[in-house]
Amino acid sequence: MDSQTIVAPMTPSGVSAVAALRVSGAHVRDVVARLFGNERLENLKAREACLGTARDPQSGKLIDSLLYIFFEGPNSYTGEDVLELYPHGNPLIVRDLLQAIRGLDGVRLAEPGEFTRRAFLNGKMDLTQAESVADVIHSANRAELENAHRLLGGALSKKIAALASQVKDISARLELDVDFAEEEADPDFAGWEARFVAVRESIQQILNSFHGKASLSRLPLAVLYGAPNAGKSSLVNALLGEDRVLVSNVPGTTRDFVEVRLFLAGGEIRLVDTAGIAAQATDELDALSQKKSREILEEADMKILVLDGASRKCRSREGELASRHSREGENLRTSTFADMTNNADLVVYSKSDLRASPDRNGASPIPDGGLSVSSKTGEGLDALRQAMNASLFKQSADAEDLWITSEREKACLEDALAGIDRALDLLRNNPAVELLAFEMQVVRRALQSITGEISSEDILQSIFAGFCIGK
DSSP states (O other): OOOSEEEEESSOSSOEEEOOEEEESTTHHHHHHHHHOHHHHHTOOBTOOEEEEEEOTTTOOEEEEEEEEEEOTTSSSSSSOEEEEEOEEOHHHHHHHHHHHHTSTTEEEOOTTHHHHHHHHTTSSOHHHHHHHHHHHHOOBHHHHHHHHHHHTTHHHHHHHHHHHHHHHHHHHHHHHHHTTTTSSSOOOTTHHHHHHHHHHHHHHHHHTOOOHHHHHSOOEEEEEOSTTSSHHHHHHHHHTSOOSOOOSSTTOOOSOEEEEEEETTEEEEEEEOOOOOSSOSSHHHHHHHHHHHHHHHHOSEEEEEEETTOTTTTHHHHHHHHHHHHHTOOHHHHSHHHHHHHOSEEEEEOGGGOOOOOTTSOOOOOTTEEEOOTTTOTTHHHHHHHHHHHHTHHHHTSOSOOOOOHHHHHHHHHHHHHHHHHHHHHHHOOOHHHHHHHHHHHHHHHHHHHTSSOOHHHHHHHHTTSOTTO
16 A cells, blocks of 8 residues: 555535545654644644644745644544644635645645545455445435445445355355365255355345446436416425526516426425426417427426416316317327326415415315415425425335445446356256355355455556545
């Protein structure tokens, strides 16, 4: 392992209240002495937050008054001596501090993922846990984040270790039979098939839990659609809590779909406000806008039909439009409220604060199955968020207690599965103990590769190259 000390920012570039930098390696104590003075080094205590004034070791120029914490190896993230510094989040300060540390002998800028790589090489975590660090950082929803924390906590490592131990026991018995093959009669394979099948089922179960990162990283898409002036844009603004989309009483204000990001309890989603869909386009631009609205609807994970709840005719209009379009011989599939209602995952009746004729309990009646909301008063917004969350994150709620996301781990499991299948075929058709022992060694090595017990420099490079520099 590289003996040089490494340094890198742990926080993204840009202005912030506080930034963070990490230094790891044999020269950490020297960094403390050169930045803060020898007296600070003499009183340095592990895991104690200290306030100090950092100065450039070359010029003596003040860099910043900051907080720093020393972690003595092996009780640190990397297993080495580690120094974490928390200056003010001015990019100029971060740059000066970084350059001052890099200018010291034996210190260089860290490569992507090098801190976590050193943690793996120093036995602080195995390879599945190291890979899960990136998942913890980049998880797009709550279920993914919880799964990433389970992986980081070693849940998969324990499963793989138990499975590898099973295979190791089988391999040891088979290799013993090989060693004494000339002294004994043919080995007794009774009961071996059940053990092989049990290993195969365990491997297949873990393999079946694979979820590709491409599908996991895609944010769910919810699309609001309906007639012009139904209150879609106002609803988007109300859900966001800010005026992000232009709102007007003039129908047709929204000419193109507008996409925003909305945080729900389960995670972040893409929320789209579309141009109003009417029975007949008013002009060529309106026709194009409606076409785009229908196209984005085809991609939606959740279609939310917004109807003007202040109009008493909001229900009867769908029948009138359907009848009129039937007489005109037009395609009803996408252009009528009847089909729009049928295709909707949720129907929302807007403008509840303007609805007339409240019932005896003071509530404004709405058709069954709809959700009444008011962008002005906030009525129904929490219920709408809950309905969206339940629909868009229902798969995560019903998912496995643990799943893998690494293509590398998937490939290793496939190699192990192929090996156990070959072993089963041999056991049933040509039970040569030497061949069985060889195949079980293949299975064991494939499983050990998952946790990094067996690994190569190329594999480590490919894994950690995708990490950010500060991790």
